[in-house]
Amino acid sequence: MTRLSRSTPLPQGVERPSFDPGNLKVGIVHLGLGAFHRAHQAIYTDKAIEARSGDWGIASASLRSVDIVADLKAQDYRYSVVTRSGSGDKARIVGSIIDAIAASEERERLLQRLTDNPTRVVTLTVSEKAYGIDPVSGGLDLSHPAISHDLAHPTAPIGVIGMVVEALARRMHLGRDPLTVLCCDNLPGNGNIVRRLVLEMADRRDAGLAAWIEREIRFPSSMVDRIVPAATDQTRTLAASLIGAEDHLALETEPFSQWVIEDDFAAGRPAWEAGGAIFVSDVHAYEKMKLRLLNGSHSLIAYLGQLNGLEYVRDVMGVPVHAGRVRQHMEAVLPTLDPVPEIDLSAYREELVARFSNPAIAHRTGQIAMDGTQKMPQRIFAPAAERLAAGGDAADFAEVVAFWLAYVITAKHLDDPRAAELKVAAALASTSVSSAPFFGIPGLFPPELKDNATWRQFVDAHLRRLCPA
Structure with a gap:
């Protein structure tokens, strides 16, 4: 078979540019x-x-x-x-x-x-x-x-x-x-x-x-x-x-x-x-919707997959309890969102579930799990801090954080720009099954989460369930 080039004849049904x-x-x-x-x-x-x-x-x-x-x-x-x-x-x-x-x-x-x-x-x-x-x-x-x-x-x-x-x-x-x-x-x-x-x-x-x-x-x-x-x-x-x-x-x-x-x-x-x-004129509402509903749910799916031996996003969504957990997270995100012009958030959420479940797309959970320290702040930490400021308990987000920390503690290889700091914290956390070493990493968690003892107790409770001593 010859290699694709500008002169390759293409079968009918293949879209191609109408311009040269x-x-x-x-x-x-x-x-x-x-x-x-x-x-x-x-x-x-x-x-x-x-x-x-x-x-x-x-x-x-x-x-x-x-x-x-x-x-x-x-x-x-x-x-x-x-x-x-x-x-x-x-x-x-x-x-x-x-x-x-x-x-x-x-x-x-x-x-x-x-x-x-x-x-x-x-x-x-x-x-x-x-x-x-x-x-x-x-x-x-x-x-x-x-x-x-x-x-x-x-x-x-x-x-x-x-x-x-x-x-x-x-x-x-x-x-x-x-x-x-x-x-x-x-x-x-x-x-x-x-x-x-x-x-x-x-x-x-x-x-x-x-x-x-x-x-x-x-x-x-x-x-x-x-x-x-x-x-x-x-x-x-x-x-x-x-x-x-x-x-x-x-x-x-x-x-x-x-x-x-x-x-x-x-x-x-x-x-x-x-x-x-x-x-x-302003993308803020769209951006927050996507980062928190899609990307935040993707991170949750990635760590659920990695902790349960599920290679692809579609595999995680094929387990009813996991799919239900993803829907639960989306519900928790909704109060943190601004109105989004011309977007029906209920329809958007259902579309996300369908996209994550697409049987033809092989999206590896390991690929999404990379670089957690760069992704979690805007996807999970920010909405958690907002829920706490509004008087909520942000317990859903605490569990997502625990999934991430459990992944960090148990992963054989971490692909993250702060991997060295995470490994030190993971070694300390694994002996006491406590999130405290991670909260000690400079600049990782915002003060609203770091200084909230009750919310951190939620994280620890979930972490002990996921990583029993």
């Missing part, structure tokens, strides 16, 4: 060339170009991996996304990515792309931990390897914030047009967070640069949603059967996709609404 990717010019630079970007923003951009044309081709950069860039180039930047559901599978070839850059080997080429005047939007999907956020202050974490390197070597950055700051410095000195930096990671107020980090790093370098960025550059917030499991050999085999070609970059995903974006752009944007994106 060879005629596109780069208007977007994306940092974080992972599966989610390729199954989400790239498809929205395909549909935007199909609807209203425009030079919105994407130059996608991987900050670490070289292999994915090599694979994209070998396939003329083509790849397939298979949408899976109980009713069948459908493949689409994506065409909006027209350049790929391995930052570890092509830093100058990436900086040039970011500096080029036609680049009007920079999008980001690099994971929560890559930003280098201090867990206590919310600003720059000076101990983060990429942050410390980029402060010391500002013109030779390796991290996402340093890369953006150096590119903006070059744009300012060259008199380039302003642009928009659009974060698409699961961080509350993600645009505000990235803006703060960029301004802090810029100010340490040059107060004039920070002032120019504050005046000229836009940092809208956004909320993204689509389940995109890590690709497997089975994914690639399925894609090959649908497209009639070998595709090293094939992805599988669910039918559902959502993108809510604050409409604040410095130099225009693609017509992403053609793909279903929603433009609003």
